[in-house]
Amino acid sequence: MHRTYSLRNQRIPTASQIQNPPPPPSTTKSRFFGKASIASTFRKNAAGNFGPDLARKLSQLVSTEKGVLRSLEVVAYERRAAARQLSLWGADNDDDVSDVTDKLGVLIFELGELQDQFIDKYDQYRVTLKSIRNIEASVQPTRNRKEKVTDEIAHLKYKDPHSPKIPVLEQELVRAEAESLVAEAQLSNITREKMKAAYNYQFDSMRELAEKFALIAGYGKALLELLDDSPVTPGETRPAYDGYDASKQIIMDAEAALEAWTLDAAAVKPTLSFHQTVDDVYDDLDEEDDQMVPEGEWVEEEEIVEEIPEEEEDDGQGEEEEVEEESEQQHYDDHHVE
Amino acid sequence: MHRTYSLRNQRIPTASQIQNPPPPPSTTKSRFFGKASIASTFRKNAAGNFGPDLARKLSQLVSTEKGVLRSLEVVAYERRAAARQLSLWGADNDDDVSDVTDKLGVLIFELGELQDQFIDKYDQYRVTLKSIRNIEASVQPTRNRKEKVTDEIAHLKYKDPHSPKIPVLEQELVRAEAESLVAEAQLSNITREKMKAAYNYQFDSMRELAEKFALIAGYGKALLELLDDSPVTPGETRPAYDGYDASKQIIMDAEAALEAWTLDAAAVKPTLSFHQTVDDVYDDLDEEDDQMVPEGEWVEEEEIVEEIPEEEEDDGQGEEEEVEEESEQQHYDDHHVE
Numbered sequence: 001m002h003r004t005y006s007l008r009n010q011r012i013p014t015a016s017q018i019q020n021p022p023p024p025p026s027t028t029k030s031r032f033f034g035k036a037s038i039a040s041t042f043r044k045n046a047a048g049n050f051g052p053d054l055a056r057k058l059s060q061l062v063s064t065e066k067g068v069l070r071s072l073e074v075v076a077y078e079r080r081a082a083a084r085q086l087s088l089w090g091a092d093n094d095d096d097v098s099d100v101t102d103k104l105g106v107l108i109f110e111l112g113e114l115q116d117q118f119i120d121k122y123d124q125y126r127v128t129l130k131s132i133r134n135i136e137a138s139v140q141p142t143r144n145r146k147e148k149v150t151d152e153i154a155h156l157k158y159k160d161p162h163s164p165k166i167p168v169l170e171q172e173l174v175r176a177e178a179e180s181l182v183a184e185a186q187l188s189n190i191t192r193e194k195m196k197a198a199y200n201y202q203f204d205s206m207r208e209l210a211e212k213f214a215l216i217a218g219y220g221k222a223l224l225e226l227l228d229d230s231p232v233t234p235g236e237t238r239p240a241y242d243g244y245d246a247s248k249q250i251i252m253d254a255e256a257a258l259e260a261w262t263l264d265a266a267a268v269k270p271t272l273s274f275h276q277t278v279d280d281v282y283d284d285l286d287e288e289d290d291q292m293v294p295e296g297e298w299v300e301e302e303e304i305v306e307e308i309p310e311e312e313e314d315d316g317q318g319e320e321e322e323v324e325e326e327s328e329q330q331h332y333d334d335h336h337v338e
Numbered sequence: 339m340h341r342t343y344s345l346r347n348q349r350i351p352t353a354s355q356i357q358n359p360p361p362p363p364s365t366t367k368s369r370f371f372g373k374a375s376i377a378s379t380f381r382k383n384a385a386g387n388f389g390p391d392l393a394r395k396l397s398q399l400v401s402t403e404k405g406v407l408r409s410l411e412v413v414a415y416e417r418r419a420a421a422r423q424l425s426l427w428g429a430d431n432d433d434d435v436s437d438v439t440d441k442l443g444v445l446i447f448e449l450g451e452l453q454d455q456f457i458d459k460y461d462q463y464r465v466t467l468k469s470i471r472n473i474e475a476s477v478q479p480t481r482n483r484k485e486k487v488t489d490e491i492a493h494l495k496y497k498d499p500h501s502p503k504i505p506v507l508e509q510e511l512v513r514a515e516a517e518s519l520v521a522e523a524q525l526s527n528i529t530r531e532k533m534k535a536a537y538n539y540q541f542d543s544m545r546e547l548a549e550k551f552a553l554i555a556g557y558g559k560a561l562l563e564l565l566d567d568s569p570v571t572p573g574e575t576r577p578a579y580d581g582y583d584a585s586k587q588i589i590m591d592a593e594a595a596l597e598a599w600t601l602d603a604a605a606v607k608p609t610l611s612f613h614q615t616v617d618d619v620y621d622d623l624d625e626e627d628d629q630m631v632p633e634g635e636w637v638e639e640e641e642i643v644e645e646i647p648e649e650e651e652d653d654g655q656g657e658e659e660e661v662e663e664e665s666e667q668q669h670y671d672d673h674h675v676e
Contacts, residue, residue, distance in 0.1 A: 213548040266552070
């Protein structure tokens with residue numbers, strides 16, 4: 001990860017990186033293909049050239065996300081093709097290979113289907129970003145108007161300080177400023193509301209997709225155990241395959257696990273090393289983890305907490321948020337009867 | 339998931355599906371773009387047209403996986419572009435939006451980097467599939483030779499039953515059959531060994547990528563909590579942003595969590611509803627889960643077990659595998675000092 005913790009600064013190599021330069025870039029990646037398509041390059045460049053200044057950068061992001069979406073569609077499509085071909089290849093082989101490849105095909109096909117569902121949600125995230133872009137575009141004229149009137153007044157005051165137009169323009173400026181204040185407040189509120197909604201939605205969909213992929217990979221590994229990989233000598237015949245019930249059961253278990261999955265039952269949980277902030281919701285998770293951590297690591301965590309005392313002593317904010325967090329906590333507990 | 343549990347059979351609609359036909363396909367997906375590229379369509383068709391018959395189907399799969407790989411590269415590339423654009427857009431905004439978008443950019447950029455690592459591993463899986471294709475291609479000539487000699491003998495016996503060539507050819511057939519026996523045993527052994535290795539490798543890489551994506555999504559959600567989304571009235575200024583330490587800490591926590599992740603510490607685990615098979619390794623996981631399941635669900639699981647008594651009574655095979663599984667179990671316990 002970027003050592004500077006920002007994408008805006010150039011990454012400065014550390015002493016150890018200078019001593020041990022990073023390995024050369026992967027040779028398995030094509031230098032000419034596999035980069036952004038011509039269409040997406042054009043789309044990205046074109047997006048910034050039209051529309052109000054204020055909305056240009058976000059327009060580019062919205063366009064790039066369209067590219068992510070389209071490439072994800074290709075991946076999903078090709079995954080399903082690969083699943084079918086795996087199943088067809090296996091059909092010509094012995095019973096065990098045939099059954100396992102067919103069932104693996106079902107699981108890999110499901111990866112493609114899940115990815116398609118994720119793509120629909122990713123599009124929803126993109127649409128929410130667009131609504132920020134739209135408010136940005138609509139705020140631009142009010143900024144322009146205020147600026148224009150201010151310029152006109154300055155120009156008149158220099159050319160003809162006693163012009164009767166000046167009071168009229170000054171009244172117009174007051175109105176423009178009032179409109180601008182409202183517009184900027186709307187921009188500020190909607191940007192935050194929509195940004196939070198868009199990325200929360202994206203991250204929730206990502207958690208769902210990721211955990212379901214991890215589940216499928218686990219069931220796939222269980223299927224592979226049914227493969228009889230003990231070597232045979234020439235002329236020896238393998239014992240008859242009797243894994244049909246087991247392989248079908250694995251697929252049924254996988255199906256049940258995928259259907260039962262909810263965000264509340266998510267297995268992967270981030271651990272945060274500070275408390276008493278708006279993220280109190282993670283507190284109890286931290287404590288649960290601490291009980292399992294051997295002594296050495298626990299000492300390390302205490303040190304991190306001491307490094308950021310501002311967070312620890314920020315009692316005022318923490319208490320303000322506690323009521324809200326408690327209700328979230330109860331909601332969480334409702335789903336975890338343990 | 340496919341109700342027939344096979345990719346080879348056409349899916350037969352159930353009574354309820356006929357009554358309630360499925361919703362029309364998603365409208366967010368392009369009908370003309372986003373499908374397989376022209377290059378990958380050509381690659382796929384071309385792959386099956388050359389080389390020995392036996393290796394054709396697997397050649398197609400290997401080519402399709404190349405397409406998956408290339409599309410994944412595009413996704414990774416565009417994800418990183420999106421991360422940079424998000425960070426740049428945020429830089430023009432207020433302090434809180436600016437800091438949170440920059441840090442979100444760092445996390446999303448990391449998604450692209452992780453995906454690149456996955457792509458290298460996916461290529462390794464593809465290379466392993468290729469080695470099955472190669473043994474298939476090398477076995478084809480021995481099959482052809484055996485067939486050719488058999489045909490020649492049959493032809494001669496019909497045309498000239500007393501030809502002195504027949505005993506010579508019969509001796510050649512014995513040699514060809516011996517060679518073929520060895521080749522077929524090699525094919526059988528290598529196919530299973532490599533297939534198991536290839537898909538185990540793919541599924542392990544997938545679990546790693548998926549759990550790391552889920553982790554990043556969790557930290558991303560924590561970052562969003564730092565955004566001050568309480569609405570302001572026109573003219574009101576927002577309180578100064580003081581989340582710099584918290585956001586940096588979240589990135590550091592995310593980095594630490596990603597670095598600490600190992601397959602042994604994987605959080606997402608499949609639960610299988612049968613025991614006493616080669617998959618005994620999952621037994622203890624099931625039992626751990628059962629302790630947390632409320633009574634209602636537990637009854638349901640017992641019913642599933644009763645439905646497949648063949649698996650439950652398969653004692654012989656289970657005991658054979660126990661020694662091997664126990665050593666794996668110890669390996670597992672070594673990493674979980676709790």
